[in-house]
Amino acid sequence: MSNASTRVTDEHFAYIAARTTREDDFSAALKSAARKAGIPEIWIAPEQASFMQILLRAARAERVLEVGTLAGYSAIMMARALPEGGRVTTLEFERKHAEFARAWIARSDVAAKIEVVEGDARTTLPKLPAGTFDAAFLDADKSSYPIYLRESLRLVKRGGLILVDNAFAFGQLLDEAPTDPEVEAVRAFNDLVAKTSELQAVIVPMGDGLWVGVRR
Ligand code: SAH
Ligand code: MG
Secondary structure (H helix, E strand, O other): OOOOOOOOOHHHHHHHHHOOOOOOHHHHHHHHHHHHOOOOOOOOOHHHHHHHHHHHHHOOOOEEEEEOOOOOHHHHHHHOOOOOOOEEEEEEOOHHHHHHHHHHHHOOOOHHHEEEEEOOHHHHHHHOOOOOEEEEEEOOOHHHHHHHHHHHHHHEEEEEEEEEEOOOHHHOOOOOOOOOOOHHHHHHHHHHHHHOOOEEEEEEOOOOOEEEEEEO
């Protein structure tokens, strides 16, 4: 058993969350307003946000790309980990989400550090210049993940971070009869990442499973 991993249970996850910095008032207010606006509650977990901030700080990231803004929560959390002059470019194609995010970003402590680019990421990503990002966080439609990965490998500098959310497919990754239509796409993507030699990556069991990779 010496090489075996500890079996992580719900109790361990609760233990981890209880020892992670508490949600700040601004984030709580943003989430409550998003719920009222009918925006789906699919933002990253607070302990995952903290973990991503640690990764960005350790990587000394300044320019970050995000695919999938939703209400702006993850963009704001990532922007807080960047030095002065740092920037998050976040892509979103739902007008309602982009407008909500812009309004809340404007009221946040990192308003100057975030740009929301409205449009389908499959068309906005190819317009961005190669090698200009220190990190990318992919969190939009799962069937387009292979496109987003290919674009990220072009856009992120060598040695930069590529993070991808929902590797556990909304908890249904290992289900025999998954109900969510995106589960197959997540499974295929996970297999693709494992075969992508330009990326060294591992799934970290935080939130709904987070791919943490470095572009070789
Ligand atoms: N990163 C956010 C959650 C993103 S949810 C957070 O953790 O706070 C996924 C978002 O991706 C949704 O807002 C959805 O509208 C957006 N999206 C889905 N397909 C997209 C596409 N092709 N281009 C851009 N955005 C897309
Ligand atoms: Mg997600």
